[in-house]
Amino acid sequence: MAFLRYLTLALTGLVLTACASAPAELPRASAVPETVRVAMDVDPRDNGLNWSQIGLIETLAAEYKARGHGPLVISYPQNAGNAEAAVAAIAEARTRLYAHGLDWTQIAGGAYEAGGQIQAPVLFSFNRYQAVAPDCPERWNDMTTAPPGRHWPRFGCATAANLAAMIADPRDLETPRSFGAPDTGRRQTVLETYRRGEPTGTQRTSDESGAVSDAVEN
Numbered sequence: 001m002a003f004l005r006y007l008t009l010a011l012t013g014l015v016l017t018a019c020a021s022a023p024a025e026l027p028r029a030s031a032v033p034e035t036v037r038v039a040m041d042v043d044p045r046d047n048g049l050n051w052s053q054i055g056l057i058e059t060l061a062a063e064y065k066a067r068g069h070g071p072l073v074i075s076y077p078q079n080a081g082n083a084e085a086a087v088a089a090i091a092e093a094r095t096r097l098y099a100h101g102l103d104w105t106q107i108a109g110g111a112y113e114a115g116g117q118i119q120a121p122v123l124f125s126f127n128r129y130q131a132v133a134p135d136c137p138e139r140w141n142d143m144t145t146a147p148p149g150r151h152w153p154r155f156g157c158a159t160a161a162n163l164a165a166m167i168a169d170p171r172d173l174e175t176p177r178s179f180g181a182p183d184t185g186r187r188q189t190v191l192e193t194y195r196r197g198e199p200t201g202t203q204r205t206s207d208e209s210g211a212v213s214d215a216v217e218n
Contacts, residue, residue: 026156027134029164031173034130036063039121042089044082049092057093060124061100067128067169071108072097077120078111086122093122131170133161 040056049057064072074093076086094107114120136157167173190200 027136027160028156029134029160029167029170029173030132031129031170032132033127036068036124036126036128038124040089040093040124041119041121042082042086044085044119046085046089049089049096053089053093054096057096058100061097061102063128064106064126065101067171068126069129069171070127072102072106072124072126073108073110075110075112075123075125077114077117077122079116080114080120081116081118082120083114086120089122129170129174131164131167131173133164136161 038056038060040053042053060072074090076090077083080086090109094104097107098104112123134157164170164173193200
């Protein structure tokens with residue numbers, strides 16, 4: 001009985017120690033979804049995109065490729081005086097977006113009610129994420145008499161704040177990226193090389209060699 005009592009106390013102490021030393025959650029950066037909406041004015045007399053509109057589309061393409069998620073939606077004004085010019089502008093905009101690396105499947109279209117306006121804009125919209133840094137305390141707590149194993153709010157806070165400021169796509173803070181499509185051509189080349197009994201690694205040229213030249217004599 002004494003042995004069982006001692007074993008019970010020992011196990012209870014281990015449980016309490018594990019609970020006391022359980023790591024606290026460190027400060028972390030987070031990502032908040034937001035919708036980007038950009039209006040492009042189209043004059044009813046326009047015949048093609050002007051330089052300002054072309055620059056706007058190039059900026060949209062770069063931002064969407066960097067941080068955009070879901071479709072890039074282009075909406076034209078229905079029942080507007082410039083509806084015909086707007087549709088023509090969208091057709092050219094889609095071609096320029098494709099030239100900047102966007103796939104046709106990434107671009108969607110639609111209409112919105114312009115209510116008889118003489119001139120209504122073409123609307124571009126897509127989703128992206130905004131990085132949010134943790135709220136770091138300005139001062140450290142007094143740790144001279146702190147018990148061991150205690151968590152402090154400032155530990156790791158600066159690192160998380162720097163990560164939020166530097167990350168290219170904040171969505172990576174919430175969800176890992178999926179793998180891209182495999183290079184089937186390269187895979188077939190490696191298999192054929194392996195079957196011939198040849199090295200499958202990429203061959204290095206003499207320019208890529210790390211050998212030190214002995215052309216210089218002392």
